[in-house]
Amino acid sequence: GNSVTQMEGPVTLSEEAFLTINCTYTATGYPSLFWYVQYPGEGLQLLLKATKADDKGSNKGFEATYRKETTSFHLEKGSVQVSDSAVYFCALSEGGYSSASKIIFGSGTRLSIRP
Amino acid sequence: DAGVTQSPTHLIKTRGQQVTLRCSPKSGHDTVSWYQQALGQGPQFIFQYYEEEERQRGNFPDRFSGHQFPNYSSELNVNALLLGDSALYLCASSLGDREAEQFFGPGTRLTVL
Numbered sequence: 248g249n250s251v252t253q254m255e256g257p258v259t260l261s262e263e264a265f266l267t268i269n270c271t272y273t274a275t276g277y278p279s280l281f282w283y284v285q286y287p288g289e290g291l292q293l294l295l296k297a298t299k300a301d302d303k304g305s306n307k308g309f310e311a312t313y314r315k316e317t318t319s320f321h322l323e324k325g326s327v328q329v330s331d332s333a334v335y336f337c338a339l340s341e342g343g344y345s346s347a348s349k350i351i352f353g354s355g356t357r358l359s360i361r362p
Numbered sequence: 363d364a365g366v367t368q369s370p371t372h373l374i375k376t377r378g379q380q381v382t383l384r385c386s387p388k389s390g391h392d393t394v395s396w397y398q399q400a401l402g403q404g405p406q407f408i409f410q411y412y413e414e415e416e417r418q419r420g421n422f423p424d425r426f427s428g429h430q431f432p433n434y435s436s437e438l439n440v441n442a443l444l445l446g447d448s449a450l451y452l453c454a455s456s457l458g459d460r461e462a463e464q465f466f467g468p469g470t471r472l473t474v475l
Contacts (some may be wrong), residue, residue, distance in 0.1 A: 251404075262368060283466075290366070291405070291466040293451065336404050349395065349455075351463060352404030 248256035253337040253353035260327055263359050268322040268356050270311075278339040280304075280313050280320040281350070285334045294322075294335070299345040329360045364389065366467035368457050374473045375443050383438045383470045387455030393417075393434040394420045395464060396428060405452055411436055422473040440472075448474045 254269040272280065281303070282294040300315035309324045320337060334355045340341030340348040367386045375381050380419035388395050392442050393412045407420035411430035430436045436457075440447055454464040 290468040291454075293463050293465075296463075327452070338404070349410060349420065350397075350405075354404045355402070358464040 248339055249351050251337050251339055251351055251353035253335075254356050256334075256355070256357040257296055258356060259318075259359045259361065261315045262329055263326045264359070264360075265320070266324040266327045268335055268337075268358070270353060271320065272318050272320065272337075272339050272353060274318075274339055274341070276341070278341055279348075281338040281340065282309065282312070282320070282322050283336040283338055283352070284312055285336065285355070288335070291336070327358075327360050329352065329362050332358055332360045334358070366453055366465050368451075368453050368467040368470050370470060371468070372471045372473075374475065376475050377443055377445060379443050380439065380441045380472075381439075381443060381472060383439070383451050383453075383472070384435065385453030385455075385467060386435045387453075391455035391457050391465070392434050393470065394430060395436065395454045395455045395456070396436070398422070399450040399452055399469070401449070408438070411467040415418050438471050443474045445474050448472060 250273045279298045281296045283291045284294045296305040297304040297313035303312045311322045334357050336355045337348050337353040339352050369384045395410040396408040399405040408422050409419040410417045414430045425441045427439045450469040452469045453467045456464045
């Protein structure tokens with residue numbers, strides 16, 4: 248079945264460091280790919296998405312590119328801030344970008360940024 | 363504009379009991395999905411409701427059931443609670459049959475003792 252595998256945490260970085268969180272997926276068809284973020288005490292929020300191969304999703308300085316050839320969707324940010332501390336989930340939606348699709352999540356990566 | 367709301371925030375039950383969790387979707391949304399997030403894990407899809415019908419279901423036993431009301435709000439019911447049902451239960455809403463983001467509520471934390 249479809250699945251998502253992401254880098255295990257926790258990841259601890261200093262402020263202004265470069266961030267990469269690796270994510271690979273297994274899927275049939277043409278899934279859409281997402282990164283969700285869960286800040287302490289808050290609900291899941293969509294951070295960025297990509298709906299087809301070679302699409303780049305971006306938001307708040309974060310980027311990820313949908314690589315079909317390597318089945319990857321790695322999250323990157325050039326300079327992290329303390330406020331980026333959160334748990335990040337890579338996810339895919341079976342059947343494309345549709346509200347009818349169920350979302351399959353990775354296990355999450357906890358990111359902590361030191362001032 | 364209120365987002366997705368869930369109640370209660372926290373709940374403590376004992377094994378064998380039954381529980382009902384509630385979700386009100388974001389204004390204008392007609393599709394509700396439920397997810398279970400165990401501690402330290404990613405959310406797992408339970409089922410989705412659209413037009414008051416269960417549209418699809420994940421790999422959860424029949425002890426997990428749901429309902430959607432005409433105003434699009436939804437309930438998740440879990441019978442014969444097990445210790446392993448302890449988790450954060452998330453509700454997500456979206457606009458049915460369109461390309462659309464799923465918006466998540468803050469969740470209900472269920473503890474089974």
